[in-house]
Amino acid sequence: MARRKAGTEADNQPTMHDVARRAGVSQMTVSRVMRGAGYISKDVRKEVVKAAREIGYVHNRLAGGNASYDNPLVGVVVPTMQNRVFTEVLTGINETLDESGLRPVFGVSEYSLDAEEALVFDILSWRPRGLILPGLEHTKALRQIIARTGVRVAEIMDTDGDPISSCFGFSHRAAGRDMAQHLFDCGYRRIGYAASQGGLDLRATKRFEAFADRIRSAGARLVGALTSDGPSSMLAGRQMTAELLQRAERPDAIYYANDDLAAGGLMHCLAEGLSVPGDVALAGFNGLGFLSALPMRITTTETPRYEIGAAAAKEILGSTSPAGVTKVFEISVSVGETT
Amino acid sequence: MARRKAGTEADNQPTMHDVARRAGVSQMTVSRVMRGAGYISKDVRKEVVKAAREIGYVHNRLAGGNASYDNPLVGVVVPTMQNRVFTEVLTGINETLDESGLRPVFGVSEYSLDAEEALVFDILSWRPRGLILPGLEHTKALRQIIARTGVRVAEIMDTDGDPISSCFGFSHRAAGRDMAQHLFDCGYRRIGYAASQGGLDLRATKRFEAFADRIRSAGARLVGALTSDGPSSMLAGRQMTAELLQRAERPDAIYYANDDLAAGGLMHCLAEGLSVPGDVALAGFNGLGFLSALPMRITTTETPRYEIGAAAAKEILGSTSPAGVTKVFEISVSVGETT
DNA sequence: TTCTGATGTGTTTACGTAAACACATTGATG
DNA sequence: CATCAATGTGTTTACGTAAACACATCAGAA
Numbered sequence: 001m002a003r004r005k006a007g008t009e010a011d012n013q014p015t016m017h018d019v020a021r022r023a024g025v026s027q028m029t030v031s032r033v034m035r036g037a038g039y040i041s042k043d044v045r046k047e048v049v050k051a052a053r054e055i056g057y058v059h060n061r062l063a064g065g066n067a068s069y070d071n072p073l074v075g076v077v078v079p080t081m082q083n084r085v086f087t088e089v090l091t092g093i094n095e096t097l098d099e100s101g102l103r104p105v106f107g108v109s110e111y112s113l114d115a116e117e118a119l120v121f122d123i124l125s126w127r128p129r130g131l132i133l134p135g136l137e138h139t140k141a142l143r144q145i146i147a148r149t150g151v152r153v154a155e156i157m158d159t160d161g162d163p164i165s166s167c168f169g170f171s172h173r174a175a176g177r178d179m180a181q182h183l184f185d186c187g188y189r190r191i192g193y194a195a196s197q198g199g200l201d202l203r204a205t206k207r208f209e210a211f212a213d214r215i216r217s218a219g220a221r222l223v224g225a226l227t228s229d230g231p232s233s234m235l236a237g238r239q240m241t242a243e244l245l246q247r248a249e250r251p252d253a254i255y256y257a258n259d260d261l262a263a264g265g266l267m268h269c270l271a272e273g274l275s276v277p278g279d280v281a282l283a284g285f286n287g288l289g290f291l292s293a294l295p296m297r298i299t300t301t302e303t304p305r306y307e308i309g310a311a312a313a314k315e316i317l318g319s320t321s322p323a324g325v326t327k328v329f330e331i332s333v334s335v336g337e338t339t
Numbered sequence: 340m341a342r343r344k345a346g347t348e349a350d351n352q353p354t355m356h357d358v359a360r361r362a363g364v365s366q367m368t369v370s371r372v373m374r375g376a377g378y379i380s381k382d383v384r385k386e387v388v389k390a391a392r393e394i395g396y397v398h399n400r401l402a403g404g405n406a407s408y409d410n411p412l413v414g415v416v417v418p419t420m421q422n423r424v425f426t427e428v429l430t431g432i433n434e435t436l437d438e439s440g441l442r443p444v445f446g447v448s449e450y451s452l453d454a455e456e457a458l459v460f461d462i463l464s465w466r467p468r469g470l471i472l473p474g475l476e477h478t479k480a481l482r483q484i485i486a487r488t489g490v491r492v493a494e495i496m497d498t499d500g501d502p503i504s505s506c507f508g509f510s511h512r513a514a515g516r517d518m519a520q521h522l523f524d525c526g527y528r529r530i531g532y533a534a535s536q537g538g539l540d541l542r543a544t545k546r547f548e549a550f551a552d553r554i555r556s557a558g559a560r561l562v563g564a565l566t567s568d569g570p571s572s573m574l575a576g577r578q579m580t581a582e583l584l585q586r587a588e589r590p591d592a593i594y595y596a597n598d599d600l601a602a603g604g605l606m607h608c609l610a611e612g613l614s615v616p617g618d619v620a621l622a623g624f625n626g627l628g629f630l631s632a633l634p635m636r637i638t639t640t641e642t643p644r645y646e647i648g649a650a651a652a653k654e655i656l657g658s659t660s661p662a663g664v665t666k667v668f669e670i671s672v673s674v675g676e677t678t
Numbered sequence: 679t680t681c682t683g684a685t686g687t688g689t690t691t692a693c694g695t696a697a698a699c700a701c702a703t704t705g706a707t708g
Numbered sequence: 709c710a711t712c713a714a715t716g717t718g719t720t721t722a723c724g725t726a727a728a729c730a731c732a733t734c735a736g737a738a
Binding site: 108 | 397400401404412423429443466483488602610628631633
Binding site for chain 2: 696
């Protein structure tokens with residue numbers, strides 16, 4: 001039987017040797033069975049599996065894992081868990097990794113690049129097979145350590161910038177510009193804007209900058225831009241909408257940093273008896289599924305969250321493409337209609 | 340310099356020995372600095388940190404990790420990522436673990452106990468410090484392996500059942516019963532019910548059973564119970580509500596398995612011009628924050644998602660309490676009012 | 679028939695860290 | 709002033725797995 005630090009009571013976990021002894025084979029054979037690698041005869045495999053089950057052996061990846069560097073962990077950093085967008089990305093990542101027996105180790109950066117750096121240093125200590133990071137902006141130290149360790153990295157959600165190696169996303173500048181154009185084309189001229197996260201969301205900022213540029217160059221006016229602190233929520237959207245609509249120069253359309261805020265805006269309108277888009281048009285971002293359940297539709301930009309997560313995960317587990325893959329996903333403005 | 344499997348090109352990651360050589364100390368001293376354990380003088384610490392930074396060394400937990408069994412990984416299984424409830428639980432878990440330098444490795448079971456079993460076997464191969472599992476129902480094999488390995492386990496969300504060791508949650512039967520009583524006390528007598536996940540959500544089922552019992556024993560009638568497949572969503576809630584309200588015996592109150600479904604019901608009512616709770620009362624479950632942004636309030640049961648996650652995480656990292664902790668959190672029916 | 683490559687199993691050793699133990703040095707305590 | 713505990717650092721060794729290599733056996737090809 002395997003022993004462990006003297007005195008650690010009944011903490012003697014079985015090892016491959018124990019399984020091997022019981023099955024009458026060598027430890028190496030057990031290792032091959034556990035990993036499903038190499039040639040193993042049906043009979044031996046059955047014996048080994050049976051022996052392992054009988055003594056309650058669980059494969060220990062920490063052990064040899066440091067001698068062989070093929071570690072089925074993938075580090076994943078997301079900016080927040082409060083936004084459905086990232087849970088959908090995570091779902092795409094998780095399902096794709098699952099198929100290949102990889103497992104995500106994750107951290108939440110709360111939109112802080114310094115926190116992201118600390119997270120990545122920590123996660124790298126697990127020698128992950130790859131890293132999935134949000135956005136293209138990172139600290140210098142983070143870029144350095146990634147270059148030094150040579151870990152495979154997939155950046156996601158954004159393509160406006162300089163990727164470390166591969167990235168999967170779309171252009172937020174284009175998204176902002178297109179929405180501005182769309183609102184202008186629909187005849188709106190006094191535009192409001194509402195965001196959250198206190199401006200830490202760099203991709204939302206990119207959208208807004210491109211949006212504002214186009215609004216102005218087209219000849220419309222940005223009549224108010226609010227940013228709330230903290231995570232985005234319907235409530236924050238509702239409150240900012242109320243504030244925007246009380247202004248002297250009242251907007252005829254409002255662009256929100258995301259659908260949650262926009263839906264909150266819609267709730268304000270419902271509560272106040274305002275018609276959408278008659279009294280004020282609302283535009284969100286992401287195209288989350290719950291929009292289709294609302295009593296009125298709002299305009300939004302459809303983004304492929306699940307697909308981005310899945311593509312990034314595939315990149316990590318792929319043996320192909322050493323570096324330099326940039327996949328730009330299609331996004332499309334979907335025009336809301338009142339039901 | 341450290342070498343690695345011959346021929347693996349520039350894949351020679353530095354080791355503690357390299358750092359030690361550069362800093363003029365022993366490998367063990369580097370180990371102590373990296374872990375922040377043992378006694379280290381300020382000067383030596385500074386030298387070591389500097390040397391590590393210079394050569395780009397990242398601590399490798401896989402290596403010695405198998406000799407010492409104090410592994411800062413915690414396995415976390417959630418039934419779904421589609422429901423805000425679990426992302427809030429995850430947030431509580433993550434933030435609490437973060438403070439102690441632990442990291443979650445997670446898996447999604449999709450409400451399947453067999454999938455949960457497979458996930459746990461996989462996660463156990465990382466020799467996690469502990470395991471956080473949803474609910475009290477698990478496969479026999481899972482219970483066995485947990486007993487065999489002696490891994491610390493915290494079950495969460497539910498207290499109606501027989502915990503493996505410690506559990507953190509509340510009684511779903513009580514929640515269902517209380518809501519039934521509340522609706523009865525308010526005078527509702529024809530009650531509808533709507534759920535999702537095709538009945539796989541065992542905790543929702545417990546709520547419903549206790550709810551239905553009380554409804555009947557109190558003398559009201561359950562006039563319809565619908566269950567949609569797939570994850571819960573506002574859209575599913577809206578559709579089921581439409582269906583329930585078309586029935587011959589039209590419900591005067593509807594209980595939903597969660598707030599998303601209930602909010603969908605509210606959207607149906609808004610779209611149809613029905614007054615809530617005048618024409619039909621709606622009751623959800625969880626008390627999610629977005630309810631406060633809706634133009635009308637619905638009744639719900641407040642559950643402490645974040646707190647449950649945080650408590651479970653604390654239990655895992657606590658050296659106290661070898662086993663047998665059951666913490667039942669308060670839940671409360673919060674009555675909706677029309678704004 | 680002999681050779682060859684696929685199949686199946688064992689032996690030896692490396693992996694990089696951390697525990698265990700040993701041993702200075704220092705400052706405070708009695 | 710001797711003793712002791714706290715502080716600081718080094719040496720040796722264990723951890724459990726998987727790579728590398730070795731060596732059978734066997735079927736089909738040459």
